[in-house]
Amino acid sequence: MTTIYDVARRSGVSPATVSRVLSGRRNVDPALAEKVQAAVAELGYRPNGVARNLRRSSTNLWAAVISDIENPFFTSLVRGLEDVAQTEGYHVVLCNSDEDPAKEAAYASAVLTEQMAGVVISPSSTADGVLQLHEAKTPMVLIDRKVAGVEADSVLVDNEHGATEAVRHLLDGGYRRIACITGPPQVSTAMDRLAGYRAALSGAGVSYDADLVRHADFREAGGFAAMASLLGLAEPPEALFVTNNLMTVGALECLAERGLRAPDDIAVVGFDDLPWANLVVPPLTTVAQPTYELGRRAGVLLRERIADPSRPPSTVILPTELNIRATSTPRTR
Amino acid sequence: MTTIYDVARRSGVSPATVSRVLSGRRNVDPALAEKVQAAVAELGYRPNGVARNLRRSSTNLWAAVISDIENPFFTSLVRGLEDVAQTEGYHVVLCNSDEDPAKEAAYASAVLTEQMAGVVISPSSTADGVLQLHEAKTPMVLIDRKVAGVEADSVLVDNEHGATEAVRHLLDGGYRRIACITGPPQVSTAMDRLAGYRAALSGAGVSYDADLVRHADFREAGGFAAMASLLGLAEPPEALFVTNNLMTVGALECLAERGLRAPDDIAVVGFDDLPWANLVVPPLTTVAQPTYELGRRAGVLLRERIADPSRPPSTVILPTELNIRATSTPRTR
């Protein structure tokens, strides 16, 4: 491996000067600089990033600890983050926590031992990793979900409001018996969206019926099972609000399997868009989230946090958008 | 920051012994080991990964350079890779090349300066980065696509055969005027799948008609435009074979926009599954690829390449599977 010493020798200067030329700072005699550049080119020299990291005691890595890399919601978010990282000279290390607190904690450990510059994390239920990172004062941005008792930079959407809008839309359609499939009680988005559901009901004078609520795991199979359970009720719901995309897919599959259709047999609104929602027939009404923007804003906050670790934490709340399509708008009603 | 020296002092041994205890190798007196562990716990010591990397002159990072992180094909693949990485003690750095040779080359540079342990890469059209990495002898696995003139470990699917099967299925359905929307001519998968299309036609004695072939960019918008162009023909096609998932989505959207339906107005087969293909109505016939397995096998090859850099390159070719659903099977014909 060619080192900075080889370049120095070749160009007849000291390693310090080579370093200065390469890092572009300080004043260096242009003639020397040129010699150095020439030597770099001739030798095909490439600085050793690891050595630089050790010396500077910081790396140019960001970790993205997310709970399901196969969910398009997170994919798009990661892309927004990666775009910021790239322009800021960072790389993104992908950490798939699978909603598993143990995995999350393991990744948090890795973040610390590998001296990563910062973390963007969507906390799992018990948020073990978040607490660890918070304590270590690692630059961290929470995304998608809050963690009780942790004051940190966050990028969220207005979950309660988005849910309220969705359910109000169903109420406006004349539906009264509206079910809700939401996520684990430990996850803030699950509870915030459920709260929005309740708020909409109470705003319309419809009483809350716990029998119509199911908690699942934010995955397809969970949505399927919850739907099946709701259909088993003596008096099944007329309408359904599902608080994430994959569970919506599961619910729709359950309906399809039983020959039931939205919106004629049951109206459906999902939280979070599906990539080709308009190809699903009938097109699915959703509460869309600005996923790319969520990731992008997280990247921006992280950069700012790294630049100034002492600034007070800030929270960005982005709006959702109700996309009314066919599954909530029957022709006859 | 607490260092290995602090632990050594605290436990009354040398730093070397601490290192030995922590890395779990060599025999160390259990009594000493225990003391060390105690000191580690008391001090909350955490080894500095960067220093270790410098000393060992290798990191525990793998790069995944892929051409479109938002395509579920790559997402699933990355997940397979990440699962192997995790069990092998590596982390995956996500690099989204966006099909842009310049970005690919920039990431290849980063791989080298950051001394990453290996790379899994889906080459962009000109494969600038691949050549750079190949020359530098970085452990590398090509995935999804070949690169002319580069002998390297590869994980591919049997593209030509998969395409032939798909088109033969359409021919069996009685279709003769079959169009093909494929990717950029520089990308091996685009050409291999096109070759499969031609092989099927010629096997059935149907002559090849270049007017029925379109090259697009493997993205949704490209598929849409290509479909529009095909529909503009004096004599539009009766059936369509599209060589990737996103372009299929684009083509279907174009059809939907014009009130055309598959399979009644035009039969459709896509290459590569869509996550909720069965919710798309009518369900889409596809050539499914084992995406997760592609990523997993790439991880396995990379590990082996790192363990033995001199072994001859090997190529894994995985089978595709034709999933016949509704868009290629009209009721009346």
Place this chain on the structure above:
DNA sequence: CTGTTAGCGCCTTCAA
């Protein structure tokens, strides 16, 4: 089995 020692490659004072 344990300790001493010498770097890994770079950057950054400090002195000239």
Place this chain on the structure above:
DNA sequence: TTGAAGGCGCTAACAG
């Protein structure tokens, strides 16, 4: 403006 030198934290030789 440039060079000399120390050290970031760790581990692998080498001695003991």
